[in-house]
Each structure stands twice: as structure tokens, then as C-alpha cells.
Amino acid sequence: MKAAPFAYHDPRSVEEALHLLATLENARLLAGGQSLMPMLNMRVAFPDHLIDLNRVEGLAGVTAEGGALRIGAMTRQRDIEESPLVRAHLPLMSEALTHVGHRQTRNRGTIGGSLCNLDPSAELVAVATALDAVLEVQGPSGARDLSIHELPLGFMTPSLAPEEMLTAIRIPLPPAGHGAAFEEFARRHGDYAITSAAAVLVLEGGRIARASLTLGGVGAGPLRLRSAEAALAGQAPSEALLREAAAACGSIDAMSDPQAPAWYRRRLAATLARRALTAAASRATTPARQGGLA
Amino acid sequence: MSTRRIALTVNGTRHEAEAPVRQHLGDFLRGTLGLTGTHLGCEHGVCGACTVLLDGRAIRACLVLAVQAEDRAVTTVEGLAPSPEALHPLQAAFCANHGLQCGFCTPGMLTTLEEFLRDCPDPTEEEVRVAISGNLCRCTGYDSIVAATMEAARAMREAAA
Numbered sequence: 106m107k108a109a110p111f112a113y114h115d116p117r118s119v120e121e122a123l124h125l126l127a128t129l130e131n132a133r134l135l136a137g138g139q140s141l142m143p144m145l146n147m148r149v150a151f152p153d154h155l156i157d158l159n160r161v162e163g164l165a166g167v168t169a170e171g172g173a174l175r176i177g178a179m180t181r182q183r184d185i186e187e188s189p190l191v192r193a194h195l196p197l198m199s200e201a202l203t204h205v206g207h208r209q210t211r212n213r214g215t216i217g218g219s220l221c222n223l224d225p226s227a228e229l230v231a232v233a234t235a236l237d238a239v240l241e242v243q244g245p246s247g248a249r250d251l252s253i254h255e256l257p258l259g260f261m262t263p264s265l266a267p268e269e270m271l272t273a274i275r276i277p278l279p280p281a282g283h284g285a286a287f288e289e290f291a292r293r294h295g296d297y298a299i300t301s302a303a304a305v306l307v308l309e310g311g312r313i314a315r316a317s318l319t320l321g322g323v324g325a326g327p328l329r330l331r332s333a334e335a336a337l338a339g340q341a342p343s344e345a346l347l348r349e350a351a352a353a354c355g356s357i358d359a360m361s362d363p364q365a366p367a368w369y370r371r372r373l374a375a376t377l378a379r380r381a382l383t384a385a386a387s388r389a390t391t392p393a394r395q396g397g398l399a
Numbered sequence: 400m401s402t403r404r405i406a407l408t409v410n411g412t413r414h415e416a417e418a419p420v421r422q423h424l425g426d427f428l429r430g431t432l433g434l435t436g437t438h439l440g441c442e443h444g445v446c447g448a449c450t451v452l453l454d455g456r457a458i459r460a461c462l463v464l465a466v467q468a469e470d471r472a473v474t475t476v477e478g479l480a481p482s483p484e485a486l487h488p489l490q491a492a493f494c495a496n497h498g499l500q501c502g503f504c505t506p507g508m509l510t511t512l513e514e515f516l517r518d519c520p521d522p523t524e525e526e527v528r529v530a531i532s533g534n535l536c537r538c539t540g541y542d543s544i545v546a547a548t549m550e551a552a553r554a555m556r557e558a559a560a
Contacts, residue, residue: 207533
């Protein structure tokens with residue numbers, strides 16, 4: 106359980122990191138290391154060069170910017186969990202983070218690492234999908250924005266070029282008073298979820314103005330349930346309506362693996378979606394939080 | 400093999416040593432500094448036995464490279480007790496409550512709980528169970544660890560009052 110030899114680089118700037126990434130053969134970026142380090146120790150990953158981002162300036166922190174929260178790619182999961190800005194404006198993310206690994210792994214693990222590792226069960230991937238996150242990506246030809254919906258190319262395969270890196274995540278803020286909830290089922294607390302559900306409901310005049318429903322862990326990537334969202338829009342959030350929308354999750358195309366067969370995931374999905382939608386609806390009807398961003 | 404000379408503080412003492420760049424912090428603490436209190440179980444981030452504090456935060460020493468600890472402060476189980484004669488309240492409570500049998504998970508439990516009780520000095524039993532969810536113990540069934548933690552938390556609150 107020892108990593109194979111590699112050359113170690115610890116750049117101090119994004120420019121330096123990008124230069125190394127573009128010029129070194131078989132290089133991997135090291136973020137929080139909570140997935141890559143086990144892969145190195147188990148010799149599942151064999152990079153010739155490890156480019157450690159932990160000393161790069163300016164990649165960590167949560168800031169409010171024009172109707173969005175901007176979270177640096179190297180922001181630790183624990184810092185996001187405890188961020189007052191995230192708690193106030195993105196309660197879905199705070200709630201989901203309590204399910205991510207354990208205190209010791211959240212102290213190191215980063216949001217950028219989670220998104221680029223792109224495990225289909227990863228809570229942050231589902232949350233970013235539910236909240237329509239925009240990823241700031243830098244490469245040799247400059248910076249570009251990438252929608253989270255265009256990130257997954259397939260199982261654990263992000264649509265980043267080999268010489269590109271994720272530098273920040275921007276999440277447009279749902280309106281104050283929205284309701285959000287995250288539900289998951291895992292064998293043990295902190296395990297990757299067998300299935301998870303993230304729901305966001307925006308109510309206006311007692312009706313659902315906007316709905317977002319995402320499942321994690323059911324397939325190769327996160328699954329946004331656009332048809333269920335459309336069925337919810339414009340309706341009053343009755344128990345029957347939410348139950349019916351969640352029931353649609355029972356007919357999704359789910360995967361089977363040694364942990365659980367597809368039919369089990371479909372049943373979990375319907376149940377977790379109903380719980381998430383119900384909790385989101387009850388939270389949305391509570392008085393709106395005061396104020397927006399300063 | 401590629402190595403690097405690193406300087407770091409461990410349990411309040413400054414150390415300088417050569418580390419292979421691929422070596423994780425757990426092997427460096429045990430092999431190079433001789434601090435064998437930190438136990439290595441799975442070495443892929445599952446068992447929690449190797450938990451140490453890095454700048455006060457509990458982390459898995461098998462998932463951090465030694466070179467990443469350059470200029471940082473590490474606390475291991477050897478650094479928890481206030482003096483060679485006195486135990487940390489958590490250590491005393493583990494002793495009094497049979498919080499350990501074979502002792503393999505104990506260093507990771509203690510370092511994890513030291514950080515947890517700083518953040519959460521008056522926890523519920525349920526909160527303690529979540530806090531140690533990343534630490535495997537195959538002997539105790541966890542109940543005695545939870546009882547010890549509740550007692551240590553009480554003792555630490557009383558000492559602070």
C-alpha cells in the first residue's frame with residue numbers, strides 16, 4: 106500500500122500549474138487527495154508527475170459575486186460546510202456536505218476535487234447539478250465557463266482537456282425563501298450513497314414557480330429529472346403532487362452493481378425524491394430569509 | 400528515488416528531515432521521526448487509525464504526503480497529554496471506561512475526538528457517534544468509546560468553568 110515513485114511539483118500560481126500540466130507527460134493534479142491518494146497507495150493510479158495544488162495562491166475561498174456564490178476549486182469541504190454564506194444562501198450544499206465522507210476527509214477534500222473525480226454517487230456532484238453550477242476552467246488557451254450539465258462525458262470522466270484545470274465554481278443563488286433538501290441512502294454514514302436525491306423548490310403565491318430534482322448514484326452521472334420538474338411547475342405543492350412527481354423516479358434507467366440491483370435503486374430513488382421534495386416544500390413555505398446578498 | 404528535505408513542527412518540536420516525495424505522512428512520522436503512536440491500518444483512507452492533527456484539524460496521515468506537511472504543525476497522539484505525568488482528559492476517560500481493548504484504533508479515536516470536542520464541547524451521544532464514524536474499532540462495539548467521550552467532555556467543561 107505504498108505509492109509508486111513519481112516526481113513531485115508544488116507550484117505557487119495557477120500559471121505555473123498550467124505550464125506544468127501542459128509540458129509534463131502523464132501528470133495528475135493533486136487537490137485534497139481523498140480519492141487520488143488512495144488510488145496512488147493502491148497503485149490504481151501511476152502518474153509520472155504529481156502536481157500538487159495545495160500551495161497555489163488564490164484557489165480557495167467562498168465569495169458573493171453578482172447573484173452567485175463563487176467557490177474556489179481548492180476550498181475544503183469542511184470550510185464550505187461551515188461557510189456562513191453557503192449556509193445562508195445554499196442550504197442544500199451545507200446539508201449535503203454532512204454526508205460527504207467523514208470529518209477527517211472533509212478537512213482535506215475539496216469541491217474541485219470532488220467535481221473532477223466525478224464519482225456518480227458524490228454528493229457535491231448532485232448538488233452542483235441541482236443548482237446549475239457553472240465551472241470556471243483554465244487552460245493554455247485561456248479561461249472558459251463550462252456548465253455542470255456538460256461536465257460528465259461518462260463514468261467518472263469529466264469533459265476537461267488534459268491540459269485544463271478547474272479553478273472555481275459559480276452557483277447562481279436560488280431566491281431567498283426557496284426550499285431545498287438532500288436525502289441519501291448509504292450502508293453506513295459517510296459511505297458513498299447508493300442513491301441520493303437533491304430537491305429545490307421556489308414558491309410564488311402558493312404555487313411552484315421553479316423545481317429542480319436531481320438523483321445521484323443511479324447511473325454513470327447525476328440525473329436531472331426535467332420531466333418531473335416540468336410536471337411540478339405551476340402547481341400547488343400538495344402531498345399528492347409531490348408523491349406523483351417522485352413516483353416518476355421509479356421508472357428511470359438505473360444501474361446495477363454489487364451494492365444494489367437496478368430495481369432497488371429505482372425504489373430508493375422514488376422514496377428519496379418524495380422525502381426530498383416534501384422537505385423542500387415545507388422549508389419553502391417557512392418565512393423567507395431576510396435580505397439577499399450585500 | 401526523489402526526496403526532499405522538509406521542516407515541520409511535530410508536537411511542538413521543530414524537526415528537519417529528508418523525505419521521499421512519495422512517502423505519506425504516517426510513514427514519515429513512524430519511520431523517520433520514530434513516533435510510532437500513529438497507527439497505520441488500511442493506508443487508503445478507510446480505517447481512521449492514522450488520524451493526526453494538521454494545523455489543528457483531524458486528517459488521515461495516509462492520505463497526506465510528508466512533503467505536504469512542510470512548515471505545518473502536526474499533533475500526534477504522543478502530543479495530546481499535557482505533561483509526561485498527566486493524561487489528556489480523553490485518555491483518562493478511555494482508560495476509566497474501557498474505551499479500548501487492543502488499542503489499535505485508539506490514537507485515531509483520540510486525535511479525532513480532540514478536534515471534535517474543541518468544536519463541540521457539549522455533544523450528544525449521537526453527535527459523538529457521527530464524529531467517530533470515520534474510525535473503525537473491531538473490539539469495543541463503540542459503546543464504551545462513546546461513554547468515555549461523554550465523560551471526557553464533561554470533565555473538560557468542568558475544568559474550563
